[in-house]
Amino acid sequence: MQITEHKPLIVAFCCNWCSYAGADLAGNNRLNYPADVKIIRVPCSCRVNPMFVLRAFQKGADGVIICGCHPGDCHYTSGNYYARRRMAMLFSMLDYLGIERERTRVEWVSAAEGAKFSATMNDFVEKVTKLGKNKRLEDLRCKK
Amino acid sequence: MQKITTDALVQKAVELLNNNTVSYVLGWKKGEFDYDITPYVFKDEKTLKEEFIYSDFCGVNLSKYLVAKTKELAGKILVFLKPCDTYSFNQLLTEHRFNREKVYAIGIPCEGMLDIDKIKLNLEGISSIVETKEGVKVNTLDDKTIELEKQAILLEKCKNCKSKKHYAYDELLGEEGDVLDNNRFDEVAKLESMTAEERFEFWQSQLSKCIRCNACRDACPACTCEKCVFDNPNSGIENKSPANSFEEKLFHIIRAFHVAGRCTDCGECSRACPQNIPLHLLNRKFIKDINEHYGEFQAGLEVGQRGPLVSYTTEDVEPSDVFNKGE
Numbered sequence A: 001m002q003i004t005e006h007k008p009l010i011v012a013f014c015c016n017w018c019s020y021a022g023a024d025l026a027g028n029n030r031l032n033y034p035a036d037v038k039i040i041r042v043p044c045s046c047r048v049n050p051m052f053v054l055r056a057f058q059k060g061a062d063g064v065i066i067c068g069c070h071p072g073d074c075h076y077t078s079g080n081y082y083a084r085r086r087m088a089m090l091f092s093m094l095d096y097l098g099i100e101r102e103r104t105r106v107e108w109v110s111a112a113e114g115a116k117f118s119a120t121m122n123d124f125v126e127k128v129t130k131l132g133k134n135k136r137l138e139d140l141r142c143k144k
Numbered sequence B: 001m002q003k004i005t006t007d008a009l010v011q012k013a014v015e016l017l018n019n020n021t022v023s024y025v026l027g028w029k030k031g032e033f034d035y036d037i038t039p040y041v042f043k044d045e046k047t048l049k050e051e052f053i054y055s056d057f058c059g060v061n062l063s064k065y066l067v068a069k070t071k072e073l074a075g076k077i078l079v080f081l082k083p084c085d086t087y088s089f090n091q092l093l094t095e096h097r098f099n100r101e102k103v104y105a106i107g108i109p110c111e112g113m114l115d116i117d118k119i120k121l122n123l124e125g126i127s128s129i130v131e132t133k134e135g136v137k138v139n140t141l142d143d144k145t146i147e148l149e150k151q152a153i154l155l156e157k158c159k160n161c162k163s164k165k166h167y168a169y170d171e172l173l174g175e176e177g178d179v180l181d182n183n184r185f186d187e188v189a190k191l192e193s194m195t196a197e198e199r200f201e202f203w204q205s206q207l208s209k210c211i212r213c214n215a216c217r218d219a220c221p222a223c224t225c226e227k228c229v230f231d232n233p234n235s236g237i238e239n240k241s242p243a244n245s246f247e248e249k250l251f252h253i254i255r256a257f258h259v260a261g262r263c264t265d266c267g268e269c270s271r272a273c274p275q276n277i278p279l280h281l282l283n284r285k286f287i288k289d290i291n292e293h294y295g296e297f298q299a300g301l302e303v304g305q306r307g308p309l310v311s312y313t314t315e316d317v318e319p320s321d322v323f324n325k326g327e
């Protein structure tokens, strides 16, 4: 690996009950996932307001992924169903504005799926790394 | 369709004022020029007769004014609604934004409203604009006259009018129309078929013109929150100058998203924008997506509809599958 390669910043919103536990399991099982992934724990995938996603991009994220319980398994019964509609609409809009679609993703990861968590993150980071820096969404005023 | 005249509306309004059905009349008031018309609350016969107008420049959707006016004023308010305004009227009622009891709604026909900006592209120094059969006759200060065809100078929202049918009223004046076939999603489809780079270029050039005046938000009948994130100086999106950064895109995505599933496609946002940004193309994208993935939905058809973004089915499409169109 070249040292000059762009290291992406990935924000992963993980619901407390499934995906965050899945990430924990991945750690316990010593399954690797890149350190570029910054996990933000949310009570449920439907806690993720479109503004969170956009704000992450505005502040320099190169990719945003939202992980929640599998449809039907949400701790609050239906939160992820709402999240699914919302994020489908939001990501489609980002695509419409010309933002690369590989920068956004929704993935359902249960507490038992440590391996899936690690595989998903590796794959996502790889795709986003290929895209390079997130030029289209950067906000000049948020630059340090 | 027989054209409804200002006189007919004034006569009706005076009648309802005098028999105490209503205490106020929310309508359109003449301005200094033929084209600068403002929404206004009339309180008496005299002002109505002198200053009320219903012309080709009454594009303003009056329904949103009911939110403030029904709270402010004690008596009942008469409001005139064009067909597309009735969708907003219903949507506001669905969201409990005003008290229906305090309003007397009269549906009036509309043959399409004109865009003064489009007229001004043709000439300067307008002294008067006279309606003709085919469009308008524009006279200028230096005694020039030109005739313009209506189709070319219609407001963006009227070019693709979705309906001449009223969905809410207490009384209807003139003939009732029909829901129209329209091509309102054509431009969205065109953008969808472009490459991501082209789309980005398109929106970058459009949205970087935004001066963040908030007129689109203020004019929108779906935007009625009393506290708005865009008024918060700590929001990080309160920039006011045209810029080429993500800031204004963030504003526009949030604005459009917040009304997704509630937007009736009334076109007020695009009409109000001083920078002529085609905001309706953002809203229509959401409407098109909703129609395609969650079933046909038109906001404002009836009071009490449940919006598509506050409901779900267990079979809904996965976000990653929504993309598989276009390219």
Ligand code: SF4
Pocket (backbone or CB within 6 Å): B219, B220, B221, B222, B223, B259, B262, B263, B264, B265, B266, B267, B268, B269, B270, B280, B283
């Ligand atoms: S977003 Fe635009 S078209 Fe939709 S309701 Fe608001 S003003 Fe009307």
Ligand code: SF4
Pocket (backbone or CB within 6 Å): B209, B210, B211, B212, B213, B214, B215, B216, B217, B272, B273, B274, B275, B276, B277, B279
């Ligand atoms: S009305 Fe136009 S210029 Fe004003 S904030 Fe909206 S898009 Fe920007």
Ligand code: FES
Pocket (backbone or CB within 6 Å): A015, A016, A017, A018, A019, A043, A044, A045, A046, A068, A069, A074, A075, A076, A079, A080
């Ligand atoms: S609690 Fe995991 S998605 Fe709702």
